[in-house]
Amino acid sequence: MAPAPVLSETTAVKRRETRNRWLLLLPAIVLLLAAAVGPLIVVVFYSFLTAGDYGGVVWHFSWDGWLGVFTTRDAFDGTLSLADAHISILWRSVKLSLLTTLFCVILGFPTAYFIATRPVTQRDGWMLLITIPFWTNLLIRTFAIMGLIRNEGIVNAFLKSLGLIDQPIQMMFTDFAILLGMVYVYLPLMVLPLYASMERLNFSLIEAAYDLYATPSRVLRRVIIPAVKPGIIAGSILVFVPSLGAYVIPRMLGGGTQLMVGNLIELQFGQARNWPLGAALSLTLLLMVTVALIFYVRTTANEGEQDG
DSSP states (O other), X not given: OTHHHHHHHHHHHHHHHHHHHHHHHHHHHHHHIIIIIHHHHHHHHHHTEEEOBTBSEEEEEOSHHHHHHHEEEOTTTOOEEEOHXXXXXXXHHHHHHHHXXXXXXXXXXXXXXXXXXXXXXXXHHHHHHHHGGGGSOHHHHHHHHHHHHSTTSHHHHHXXXXXXXXXXXXXXXXXXXXXXXXXXXXXXXXXXXXXXXXXXXOHHHHHHHHHTTOOHHHHIIIIIHHHTHHHHHHHHHHHHHHHHTOOHHHHHHSTTTSOOHHHHHHHHHTTSOOHHHHHHHHHHHHHHHHHHHHHHHHHHHHHHHHHO
């Protein structure tokens, strides 16, 4: 009969430890609820209200905000038609985000592999070079890209000096400029998880594959990529999500003509003064990001089940 008090005492200790953990987490939970969930609830309410004449909202229920995401209402007869401009901007956002992710994988994969194959004493130095851009403000980095690709920039001046062009190539205020800026800014977010996966890679498997007369392309496809696939997926999510909601880069490099969804949201809350539509667009962006995160979670879960 002696073990019963011991068991109850152990249970009490565990409950006390659990309560203490929750008390330690309480400030972070309150901050998260106040800074994230609270504003999100406000945005959800705003998306179902009527737009005010000079900004703000009128507290009358309306579907106009959500209808305005993909449709536009005729000013004369009130009929609805597809909002080609909004669909074009949403498509540009998804397209450029996917291209940014693709180019970051293409550039980040060999970079991470190079660092992972250096001597251990040299890897920290190479990783320091990768993370240095994070020490600089995003605005400054975007200005640096502008200095490279503007009509009087370094690239056009170099091509002129070689006699390859007579007139400057228009690179600013194009999708190419936005893509270049996002690849430059978000590339480190791809390299870091890729390097973390490659650092744990058993390179003896690569040597064994070569001993079995596998070609370099086959070693890459059948050995290296499957082993570092979690890093590729994690890096893709880290690049795709901020690219989808980018604001500063398309605003500066797109010149206000090549808008992305982040710029469209700012436009609705600013000049257009249509807060319900801006709120609905914000939630649409949130849903797109959520779909990407669900894909990541399911993919990593499937990888874990296969490994198990």
